[in-house]
Amino acid sequence: MEIRPLISVVDDDESVRESLPDLLKEFGFAAQTFSSAEEFLISKYLSETKCLILDVAMPGLSGPDLQRELMRRRQDIPIVFITAHRDATVRPRLIERGAVDCLFKPFSDLDLLEALNSALRHS
Amino acid sequence: MGPRQDRPASENDLTVRLQRAEEALRARELNFQMIVESIPAPVAVITPNGEVEALNKPVLDYFGKSFEELTGWASSDPVHPDDLPHVIEVRQKALESGETYEVEARHRRADGVYRWFHMRGFPLKDTDGRVLRWCVLLTDIDDRKRAEAQLAGEKRLLEMVASSFPLTDVLTELCKFVEDTAADCRCGVYLIDWRGPKFRIGAVPSLPATFNDPCEGLTVSPEVGPCGVAALTKTQVIVTDFESDPVFQSCAIRPLSLAHGFRSQWSTPIFARDGRVMATFAIFQTSPASPTQVQQDLIAQVTHIASIAIERALSEAALKRSEAFLAEAQHLSRVGSFAWRMATNEITWSEQLYRIFEFDPHVRVTLELIGTRVHPEDLTLFHDMIERASSSASDFQYEHRLLMPDHSIKYLHLIAHGTRNEDGELEYIGAAQDVTQWRLSEEALGKASAELAHVTRVMSLGALTASIAHEVNQPLSGSISNASTCLRMLDADPPNVDGARETARRTIRDGHRASDVISRLRALFSRKDMATELVDLNEATREVITLALSELQRNRVIVKPELADQLPIVAGDRIQLQQVILNLLRNASDAMSGVDDRPRQLLIRTEHDADCGVRLSVQDAGVGFAPESINKLFNSFYTTKSNGMGIGLSVSRSIIENHQGCLWATSNDGPGATFSFSIPCVGEGVAGPAGVALTDQKRDARPS
Numbered sequence: 050m051e052i053r054p055l056i057s058v059v060d061d062d063e064s065v066r067e068s069l070p071d072l073l074k075e076f077g078f079a080a081q082t083f084s085s086a087e088e089f090l091i092s093k094y095l096s097e098t099k100c101l102i103l104d105v106a107m108p109g110l111s112g113p114d115l116q117r118e119l120m121r122r123r124q125d126i127p128i129v130f131i132t133a134h135r136d137a138t139v140r141p142r143l144i145e146r147g148a149v150d151c152l153f154k155p156f157s158d159l160d161l162l163e164a165l166n167s168a169l170r171h172s
Numbered sequence: 173m174g175p176r177q178d179r180p181a182s183e184n185d186l187t188v189r190l191q192r193a194e195e196a197l198r199a200r201e202l203n204f205q206m207i208v209e210s211i212p213a214p215v216a217v218i219t220p221n222g223e224v225e226a227l228n229k230p231v232l233d234y235f236g237k238s239f240e241e242l243t244g245w246a247s248s249d250p251v252h253p254d255d256l257p258h259v260i261e262v263r264q265k266a267l268e269s270g271e272t273y274e275v276e277a278r279h280r281r282a283d284g285v286y287r288w289f290h291m292r293g294f295p296l297k298d299t300d301g302r303v304l305r306w307c308v309l310l311t312d313i314d315d316r317k318r319a320e321a322q323l324a325g326e327k328r329l330l331e332m333v334a335s336s337f338p339l340t341d342v343l344t345e346l347c348k349f350v351e352d353t354a355a356d357c358r359c360g361v362y363l364i365d366w367r368g369p370k371f372r373i374g375a376v377p378s379l380p381a382t383f384n385d386p387c388e389g390l391t392v393s394p395e396v397g398p399c400g401v402a403a404l405t406k407t408q409v410i411v412t413d414f415e416s417d418p419v420f421q422s423c424a425i426r427p428l429s430l431a432h433g434f435r436s437q438w439s440t441p442i443f444a445r446d447g448r449v450m451a452t453f454a455i456f457q458t459s460p461a462s463p464t465q466v467q468q469d470l471i472a473q474v475t476h477i478a479s480i481a482i483e484r485a486l487s488e489a490a491l492k493r494s495e496a497f498l499a500e501a502q503h504l505s506r507v508g509s510f511a512w513r514m515a516t517n518e519i520t521w522s523e524q525l526y527r528i529f530e531f532d533p534h535v536r537v538t539l540e541l542i543g544t545r546v547h548p549e550d551l552t553l554f555h556d557m558i559e560r561a562s563s564s565a566s567d568f569q570y571e572h573r574l575l576m577p578d579h580s581i582k583y584l585h586l587i588a589h590g591t592r593n594e595d596g597e598l599e600y601i602g603a604a605q606d607v608t609q610w611r612l613s614e615e616a617l618g619k620a621s622a623e624l625a626h627v628t629r630v631m632s633l634g635a636l637t638a639s640i641a642h643e644v645n646q647p648l649s650g651s652i653s654n655a656s657t658c659l660r661m662l663d664a665d666p667p668n669v670d671g672a673r674e675t676a677r678r679t680i681r682d683g684h685r686a687s688d689v690i691s692r693l694r695a696l697f698s699r700k701d702m703a704t705e706l707v708d709l710n711e712a713t714r715e716v717i718t719l720a721l722s723e724l725q726r727n728r729v730i731v732k733p734e735l736a737d738q739l740p741i742v743a744g745d746r747i748q749l750q751q752v753i754l755n756l757l758r759n760a761s762d763a764m765s766g767v768d769d770r771p772r773q774l775l776i777r778t779e780h781d782a783d784c785g786v787r788l789s790v791q792d793a794g795v796g797f798a799p800e801s802i803n804k805l806f807n808s809f810y811t812t813k814s815n816g817m818g819i820g821l822s823v824s825r826s827i828i829e830n831h832q833g834c835l836w837a838t839s840n841d842g843p844g845a846t847f848s849f850s851i852p853c854v855g856e857g858v859a860g861p862a863g864v865a866l867t868d869q870k871r872d873a874r875p876s
Contacts, residue, residue, distance in 0.1 A: 062646045062649075062650070064646060064647050064649070064650025064651070064678070064681075064682050064685065065646070065649060065650055065653070067650065067654075067678055068649075068650040068651075068653035068654040068657065068675070068678060068682070069653055071654075071657040071661075071671065071674075071675055072653050072654075072656055072657040072660070075656075075657055075660040075661065075664075106642075131649070133641070133642045133645035133646050133649065134641070134642055135641060135645075153645075154645040154646060154648065154649030155645060155648040155649040155651070155652040155653075156649065156652070157652065157656070158652075158653065158656030158657075158660070161653075
């Protein structure tokens with residue numbers, strides 16, 4: 050059986066954690082969800098993750114905090130940020146720091162797929 | 173010395189008598205002579221017409237002059253010229269009256285020193301009462317006189333101290349006194365400021381500036397000279413001769429002293445009661461000298477007086493300073509103090525209290541006088557206070573108003589402490605504070621915080637939409653993902669129907685979550701939360717413009733208000749209406765953010781609305797909207813802005829509808845759009861189902 054690339058979703062919002070894995074599986078990926086950055090950092094899936102879908106604003110470590118932590122650990126996982134705050138200044142800043150993309154919630158399935166494909170090409 | 177030569181007798185017939193008389197006289201003279209000679213004190217014998225007849229040895233020895241020289245005393249120098257006229261006068265009177273006389277005068281001793289003498293002349297009379305001779309006793313009273321002078325000087329100085337003469341005057345007098353008493357010297361008092369520590373000239377009255385100026389501000393150190401050492405060692409320092417003194421060869425004062433002709437300096441510390449050295453007393457002399465016992469006594473005496481004077485001056489200065497501090501503190505804190513003796517109704521006020529009441533400080537304070545300033549509405553309170561105070565010695569606090577002659581009002585806070593004095597009389601001491609500023613600032617603070625709350629509430633819509641956006645976006649995002657998944661599952665071959673059902677179910681749930689958020693938002697502006705008050709829409713509009721002006725100016729928007737005169741008052745929630753106005757202004761501003769080829773003009777207009785009451789419109793010159801989208805404008809989440817949420821207009825419409833009004837948009841003839849709302853004014857269809865129906869019709873009618 051073909052090994053599906055693992056996409057990890059880190060978001061404190063339950064509806065996102067519930068809805069995205071099914072969509073990702075439909076896209077042909079494997080998916081794991083985490084409710085916090087801390088949970089992701091200690092999980093065994095960290096090293097297997099091919100792409101990270103990461104919420105920007107979370108209690109505890111924020112998305113950018115996790116991005117920095119991964120860089121510090123030299124874990125080069127491509128990141129697609131998602132955020133419910135429509136702040137136009139956030140996106141370029143995150144991309145500048147190495148994120149593949151930043152999608153504003155609600156985003157379409159195609160936008161997400163495009164971002165993921167772009168991310169996997171990167172890696 | 174010796175008696176005068178007898179004159180020979182002349183007349184024969186009288187010879188016997190005369191000879192007898194003469195013999196008797198001779199015998200007497202002999203007796204006089206013997207008596208006079210045998211007296212160890214100076215004695216003179218004078219004839220009835222004032223000629224000197226005999227002087228004994230002590231007289232001649234004292235004056236160092238011969239008998240002949242002394243007979244012409246009145247035109248020579250034995251008597252001090254200042255005293256001579258008085259002596260002659262007294263003697264002349266005595267010669268005429270034949271009465272005993274006494275006079276004091278300075279007599280010049282052989283070595284040129286004048287000493288005070290007391291002269292007592294008493295007549296020697298024959299049996300007929302005729303004066304035969306005057307016998308004059310001279311008593312050296314110089315020591316007594318000096319003691320008296322010193323005592324008088326001391327008394328004068330102490331009187332000056334007691335009458336609070338300026339310290340400089342007292343010290344100047346003190347120096348002069350010493351200079352007068354001990355001849356050929358100059359004196360100075362040098363005060364010490366231990367904070368330096370530095371010398372400050374207290375008084376050096378008889379020395380020139382060339383001597384004094386360099387001394388001012390010298391550091392208190394041994395290098396300065398005798399005064400420095402005296403101050404630091406707390407002992408008297410005697411420099412007999414600067415030229416030969418080994419210790420002070422290189423001190424600062426030596427060249428100065430020598431340049432002014434001084435050879436000796438005696439410096440004595442002046443102590444405070446607690447043993448601190450407050451100053452030094454210096455005596456300068458032109459010839460090498462060390463102090464005699466008499467001089468030491470004098471120094472001890474004057475340094476003691478100087479000590480009293482300086483200490484008193486310091487404590488007076490401290491007292492004055494603390495009084496000034498108190499007055500200043502009272503002035504600054506607007507607190508006045510008072511004492512009130514109930515038995516006599518005697519009231520004492522501090523200066524500040526007079527100032528608070530604006531009474532002339534010379535006026536005698538009475539309760540009646542105070543009553544004239546008490547605010548008429550507070551008079552009952554004032555009388556109640558007096559009554560209570562009179563009845564028992566309890567502490568009390570009152571606050572009442574004063575009505576000043578210029579009709580301004582002052583708030584006075586009064587605290588008093590009741591005591592009974594030694595006679596058992598009731599007495600109050602207290603403080604009264606002018607708390608007007610506090611009261612006014614309290615009011616201003618209250619007003620300011622109300623305004624702040626107002627501003628916060630008006631601004632909250634902006635912040636609210638941002639947080640609402642986040643709240644709504646989360647479930648929306650889930651919903652879209654679920655719906656996408658659902659479609660993909662159904663499209664699969666074979667279709668994953670169970671998966672699709674599950675994701676569809678989740679889509680519905682997320683949809684409800686989003687809807688709940690909107691419901692919560694609407695609830696915030698629901699009718700039941702609305703505060704109904706009378707609102708002047710012009711005033712409300714002006715406030716919003718003020719609030720938003722800096723933001724609008726930052727966006728280079730030119731605001732042109734056209735507010736109608738005599739706009740009817742509307743009933744409603746001022747804050748909510750202002751939020752709508754602010755939202756319209758921001759929308760207009762945002763719509764023009766990309767406009768650079770024309771002025772970003774924003775017209776805000778209020779006017780009478782024939783049908784509905786009052787209308788407010790905001791006209792922009794922005795991007796406008798497509799005619800076909802007009803029906804979507806007020807829907808939630810419809811937005812033409814790239815980063816907008818599309819909530820503002822929908823909430824705004826809810827608010828206006830709650831006010832039985834309507835909100836609509838029209839495209840301008842030129843560029844941009846105009847958003848308007850109208851709400852009924854007071855007295856016209858304010859509430860009720862009819863009003864709602866009416867506005868519904870209007871809403872449908874307007875935009876088309």
